[in-house]
Amino acid sequence: MAVGPSHLPLHILESMTENFSKDRILGSGSYGTVYLGEQEEGQKIALKILHDKTGHDDVQFEKEYYTLANLQHQNIVRLVGYCHETRREFLPYNETIVLAEVTKRALCFEFMENGSLSDYLFDFGLSRFFKEEKSHITNSPIGTLGYLPPEFINQNIISNKLDIFSLGVVIIRIMAGTEGYSKSAEMPPEQFTEIVHGNWRNRLQSAASGDLLESYSVQVKRCIEIALSCVVADRQKRPTIGAIVNMLSERETLENDQGELIDQMSTCVVNDTELIDVHPLQLHFSF
Structure with a gap:
């Protein structure tokens, strides 16, 4: 039986990212900033700190968390933990941290010999995951409007044809x-x-x-x-x-x-x- 995502103390995440060093930043968007973390055994992970200004609340975060925790696919990163704490004096806002497992190329597209994607990270705001040949419906606004297809704008449908x-x-x-x-x-x-x-x-x-x-x-x-x-x-x-x-x-x-x-x-x-x-x-x- 697979072990599901668990709550991780903030001090552990600070240790993984050298206190969220700027040198550890992988990217940043309207929804949050992603840091590269490393566990003691050497496993690399991606940690996203969600901006408080995005307007998410505890209820929204809880729904999003359970959605991500229950979605599994060979081409998505796996959610391995989360942290929801208000302690960190050097940040002027409360934060939510979402932790995702990262493979060696999890933040980029990699083509296999058959032309498919071996690693896939779909990340407009929080990662939105969907199973092969199926779509996922979300009620939360994501991404840059000019790059989003009509099925998402009109019906909030996300599929592998959105990208x-x-x-x-x-x-x-x-x-x-x-x-x-x-x-x-x-x-x-x-x-x-x-x-x-x-x-x-x-x-x-x-x-x-x-x-x-x-x-x-x-x-x-x-x-x-x-x-x-x-x-x-x-x-x-x-x-x-x-x-x-x-x-x-x-x-x-x-x-x-x-x-x-x-x-x-x-x-x-x-x-x-x-x-x-x-x-x-x-x-x-x-x-």
């Missing part, structure tokens, strides 16, 4: 800028693809020609198409992360020397009002 939607938003904003992203919802996908692709091609023509231009042009168009497929309203129609990797890996091989091209591209000037404001070579994916 796919967010990835699509990131790619579109890289490809077309913030203004361009807003325009993507105002026109058919084909029209948006042609506009963004055309802008990139015009910019590339000043630094490349022939086969090299065509190769980069193909990469640009493929990235746009992938991004648009990630942000479709129906989450079932969004691609899997494995499919996205495969599509990016199918790029044409660039046979020409790129060193000279990089120097030429650094001299390109783009007006801030244009759709695109990103160095084209940033679109070179090397999976």
